[in-house]
Amino acid sequence: xxxxxxVWRQAxxxxxxxxxxxxxxxxxxDASFLEMIDVLNETLILNGDDPIAFDHxxxxxxxxxxxxxxxxxxxxxxxxxxxxxxxxxxFKDGDVIDVEPWRAxxxxxxxDLVVDRTPLDKIIQAGGYITAPTGTAPDAHATPVPKxxxxxxxxxxxxxxxxACVAACPxxxxxxxxxxxxxxxxxxxxxxPERDSRVIDMLQAQDDAGFGGCTxxxxxxxxxxxxxxxxxxxxxxxxxxKAISKR
Amino acid sequence: MAVSGALxxxxxxxxxxxxxxxxxxxxxxxxxxxxxxxxxxxxxPHAWFLWIQRVGLLxxxxxxxxxATALTIRARKARPVKYAHRPxxxxxxxxxxxxxGGVIIVLFVIYHILDLTxxxxxxxxxxxxxSARVVADFAPERWYVTLxxxxxxxxxxxxxxxxxxxxxxxxxxxxxxxxRRAQAIALVLSVVLVAMYLSVPFAVLTGLVD
Ligand code: HEM
Ligand code: SF4
Ligand code: FES
Numbered sequence: 001x002x003x004x005x006x007v008w009r010q011a012x013x014x015x016x017x018x019x020x021x022x023x024x025x026x027x028x029x030d031a032s033f034l035e036m037i038d039v040l041n042e043t044l045i046l047n048g049d050d051p052i053a054f055d056h057x058x059x060x061x062x063x064x065x066x067x068x069x070x071x072x073x074x075x076x077x078x079x080x081x082x083x084x085x086x087x088x089x090x091f092k093d094g095d096v097i098d099v100e101p102w103r104a105x106x107x108x109x110x111x112d113l114v115v116d117r118t119p120l121d122k123i124i125q126a127g128g129y130i131t132a133p134t135g136t137a138p139d140a141h142a143t144p145v146p147k148x149x150x151x152x153x154x155x156x157x158x159x160x161x162x163x164a165c166v167a168a169c170p171x172x173x174x175x176x177x178x179x180x181x182x183x184x185x186x187x188x189x190x191x192x193p194e195r196d197s198r199v200i201d202m203l204q205a206q207d208d209a210g211f212g213g214c215t216x217x218x219x220x221x222x223x224x225x226x227x228x229x230x231x232x233x234x235x236x237x238x239x240x241x242k243a244i245s246k247r
Numbered sequence: 248m249a250v251s252g253a254l255x256x257x258x259x260x261x262x263x264x265x266x267x268x269x270x271x272x273x274x275x276x277x278x279x280x281x282x283x284x285x286x287x288x289x290x291x292p293h294a295w296f297l298w299i300q301r302v303g304l305l306x307x308x309x310x311x312x313x314x315a316t317a318l319t320i321r322a323r324k325a326r327p328v329k330y331a332h333r334p335x336x337x338x339x340x341x342x343x344x345x346x347x348g349g350v351i352i353v354l355f356v357i358y359h360i361l362d363l364t365x366x367x368x369x370x371x372x373x374x375x376x377x378s379a380r381v382v383a384d385f386a387p388e389r390w391y392v393t394l395x396x397x398x399x400x401x402x403x404x405x406x407x408x409x410x411x412x413x414x415x416x417x418x419x420x421x422x423x424x425x426x427r428r429a430q431a432i433a434l435v436l437s438v439v440l441v442a443m444y445l446s447v448p449f450a451v452l453t454g455l456v457d
Contacts, residue, residue, distance in 0.1 A: 071332055073337070098332035100332065103328050103329065105326065171322040210325060212322040213318045215413065216413040216417065217339075219334075229423070234419055234426075235421040237416065
C-alpha cells in the first residue's frame with residue numbers, strides 16, 4: 001500500500017507544532033498502524049531526520065499507551081480497538097491519513113504524538129484505591145461477591161486508562177474514565193468503606209486537573225477501546241448525589 | 248442543568264396544552280388567556296399568580312443558561328488546541344447541537360414574547376385579543392414568521408431529545424434497560440411536544456383556525 005500521512009510534529013512542550021505530510025510506500029495491509037509509523041521512522045532516520053515520537057508499550061491492546069487521533073477519531077476507525085491493534089487493511093491505497101495527539105489542556109504535548117497523561121494518575125491517587133489489611137493474602141472466598149457484581153466490576157475494570165474518552169469528548173472531560181474506576185471499586189464489598197469519599201475526591205481531582213465537565217454527549221464510549229458503557233456515568237452521578245447528601 | 252431543564256419542560260407541556268385550546272374556538276382561547284391572569288384570585292391580586300410563574304420561569308431559565316455557559320467555558324479551556332482533522336460526530340447529533348440550539352431558542356423566546364405576549368412585533372398590536380394575534384401571525388402571506396416558528400420549535404425538539412435523556416442520566420439513571428426507557432421517553436416527549444406546538448401555526452396557515 002502507498003499512503004500519505006499528515007502527522008503533528010512538535011519539537012517540545014513549548015515549541016509550536018504543525019501538521020507535516022509524509023509519503024509511506026510499500027506498506028503491507030497486514031501491518032499494524034504503529035508498524036506503519038515504525039517503517040516511516042526508519043526512513044526518517046536514514047534521511048537524518050528526527051523520527052516521530054509516539055507512545056506505545058504492549059502493542060497488544062492492554063497498556064493504553066498508544067494514544068493517537070486518526071482522521072479525527074481517537075484510536076482510529078475501528079470500534080473497540082486500540083491504535084496498536086488497528087491494521088492498515090482498514091485503509092485504502094492512496095489514502096491521506098491525519099494523525100494527531102490527544103488534545104486536552106490536561107494532557108500537554110511532550111513531543112509530537114506523546115502527551116502527558118499524569119492527570120489520570122492524579123485522579124486515581126485521589127480515591128482509586130481500597131483500604132485492606134496487609135500481610136498474608138486473604139482466602140479467595142473469604143468475602144463472597146455475587147457473580148453479577150463481579151462481572152459488572154470486571155467489565156468496568158477493563159478500562160486501560162488510555163485517555164481516548166478525553167480526546168474524543170467535545171468537553172474534554174474524563175468522566176468515563178473516572179466513572180469506570182468508581183464503578184469497578186464501588187461494585188465490590190471491599191470498595192464500600194471509601195465509596196462516598198472516593199467519588200467526591202476523584203471528581204475534585206478531575207476538576208483540579210483542568211478536565212471539562214460532562215454533558216452526556218456520548219462520544220467517549222464510541223471510541224473507548226474497551227467499550228466502557230456510558231451507563232457507568234449515571235452510576236457515578238448517583239454515587240455522588242448520595243455522597244454529598246450525607247455530608 | 249437537569250433540574251432547571253425539567254422545570255422548563257413542565258412549562259413547555261403546560262403551554263403547549265394551553266395553545267391547543269385554540270382548536271376549541273378563538274374566544275375559548277382568549278378566555279383561557281384571561282383565566283391565566285385570573286389564577287390565584289381572590290387570594291392574590293389580578294395577574295399576580297401569572298407573575299409569580301414568570302419569575303419562577305426566569306429563575307429556571309437563568310440557572311439553565313448560567314450552568315450551560317459555565318460548562319461551555321470549561322469545555323473551551325479544556326481543549327485549547329483544536330484538532331486539525333475535524334472530529335466526526337459519532338454520538339448523537341442532538342447532543343452536539345445543544346449549545347447553538349439553546350441560543351436559537353433564547354432568541355426565539357425573546358421574539359415570541361414581543362410578538363404574542365406584548366404584541367409589539369405583531370400586526371395586531373398589543374391591545375388585540377391573543378387569538379387575533381395568533382391568527383395574524385401565521386397568515387399565509389407571513390410565511391417567514393411561520394417558518395421561523397417551525398425552525399425554532401424543531402430546535403426545541405432536538406434540544407429536548409438529548410436534554411430529557413441527559414437529565415435522567417445526570418440524576419443517576421444507570422441500568423441498560425433504564426437507558427433504553429429514558430431514551431424512548433425523551434424521543435416520545437420531544438416528538439409529541441413538537442407536534443403540539445406545530446399544530447397551531449399549521450392550522451392557521453391552512454385555514455383550519457380562522
Ligand atoms: C408555535 C408554537 C407556539 C405558540 C402558538 C405559542 C403561543 C404563545 C402565546 C399565544 C403566548 C402568550 C400567552 C399570553 O399572553 O397569555 C405565549 C407565551 C410564551 N411562550 Fe409560547 N407559543 C409557542 C411555542 C413556544 C415555545 C417553543 C416556547 C419555549 C421555548 C415558548 C415560550 C413562551 C414563553 C416563555 C411565553 C411567555 C410566558 C409568559 O408571558 O408568562 N412558546 N406563547
Ligand atoms: S474509559 Fe475507555 S477510553 Fe477512557 S481511559 Fe478507560 S479504556 Fe480509555
Ligand atoms: S500499545 Fe498497549 S494498548 Fe496499544
